[in-house]
Amino acid sequence: MEVIPKIGILVGIVAVCIFLPLWVAVTIAENEYLFAKVFFDKDLHIEKMKQTESYKTMIERYPDSIVSTRSHAMHGSSIEMMAYNDNSDNELRVDIHFDQMSDYLFENARCNVMDHGDRKNLGTIPPEILDDSPIPKVMFSNGEAREGFTADFITYTNCIESKTIQDELEELDADHHIAIPENTGVPGCEEDLSCFEPYSLKIQVGDVVSFRNFDGDFHTVTSGSPESGPNGEFDSSLMEPGDQFLHKFTESDEYDYFCMVHPWQTGKIIVHEK
Numbered sequence: 714m715e716v717i718p719k720i721g722i723l724v725g726i727v728a729v730c731i732f733l734p735l736w737v738a739v740t741i742a743e744n745e746y747l748f749a750k751v752f753f754d755k756d757l758h759i760e761k762m763k764q765t766e767s768y769k770t771m772i773e774r775y776p777d778s779i780v781s782t783r784s785h786a787m788h789g790s791s792i793e794m795m796a797y798n799d800n801s802d803n804e805l806r807v808d809i810h811f812d813q814m815s816d817y818l819f820e821n822a823r824c825n826v827m828d829h830g831d832r833k834n835l836g837t838i839p840p841e842i843l844d845d846s847p848i849p850k851v852m853f854s855n856g857e858a859r860e861g862f863t864a865d866f867i868t869y870t871n872c873i874e875s876k877t878i879q880d881e882l883e884e885l886d887a888d889h890h891i892a893i894p895e896n897t898g899v900p901g902c903e904e905d906l907s908c909f910e911p912y913s914l915k916i917q918v919g920d921v922v923s924f925r926n927f928d929g930d931f932h933t934v935t936s937g938s939p940e941s942g943p944n945g946e947f948d949s950s951l952m953e954p955g956d957q958f959l960h961k962f963t964e965s966d967e968y969d970y971f972c973m974v975h976p977w978q979t980g981k982i983i984v985h986e987k
């Protein structure tokens with residue numbers, strides 16, 4: 714009766730002292746082997762990735778693409794490609810990854826365009842803006858395309874050819890115009906509510922409002938109030954003399970706005986349903 718527990722303990726000790734280190738050693742060796750294999754096969758992977766439609770389409774359409782390759786990342790190799798437009802700052806990024814373990818090729822394309830000085834993925838730009846924009850409708854969720862759609866995305870999205878969203882709004886006729894009059898950079902205009910002209914404006918959902926700086930000073934058109942600060946609905950950032958900022962109002966609400974540089978400058982836009 715006493716022998717069986719002793720054998721059990723012995724087996725346990727053997728397992729912990731011999732098999733566990735052995736298992737760890739084998740796992741490490743296996744990983745090293747895979748790592749080395751991926752490294753030695755990297756040219757093969759790159760060849761394989763260069764056969765994808767994504768790669769071929771990208772090189773054909775944008776011969777100046779920046780291409781970088783990486784091996785033995787996640788048991789495979791990757792190609793990263795980027796096409797860039799100096800004028801608009803828009804960029805198209807394509808990633809191709811080959812996983813040697815699963816023999817799986819992953820392809821992905823993303824379009825990032827400039828919107829009011831921020832680089833945004835097409836998928837993060839409000840659809841109402843895209844509706845009026847010459848940027849082809851994003852047929853892919855989140856402004857990116859994966860397997861099977863990547864080459865079409867590169868071909869049809871015209872990602873880097875498109876202008877900035879602000880440029881595209883400029884081509885639309887604004888439905889309403891608001892002026893930042895002269896001498897609003899010094900206090901006084903708040904007394905007769907003339908820091909933005911008109912001070913209060915009633916519009917309909919979907920209307921585009923133009924704000925133009927007729928003053929010799931820098932100003933901003935920023936949603937929110939001087940008391941509570943910007944609320945993130947819209948922001949022109951610094952407008953030079955003569956600059957125009959356009960914004961499309963897509964939801965009915967009352968929008969207070971102000972100038973971040975001269976907090977006495979405030980205005981209001983009331984948006985009604987159509």
Ligand SMILES: [Cu+2]
Nearest residue numbers: 932972974975
């Ligand atoms: Cu101002």
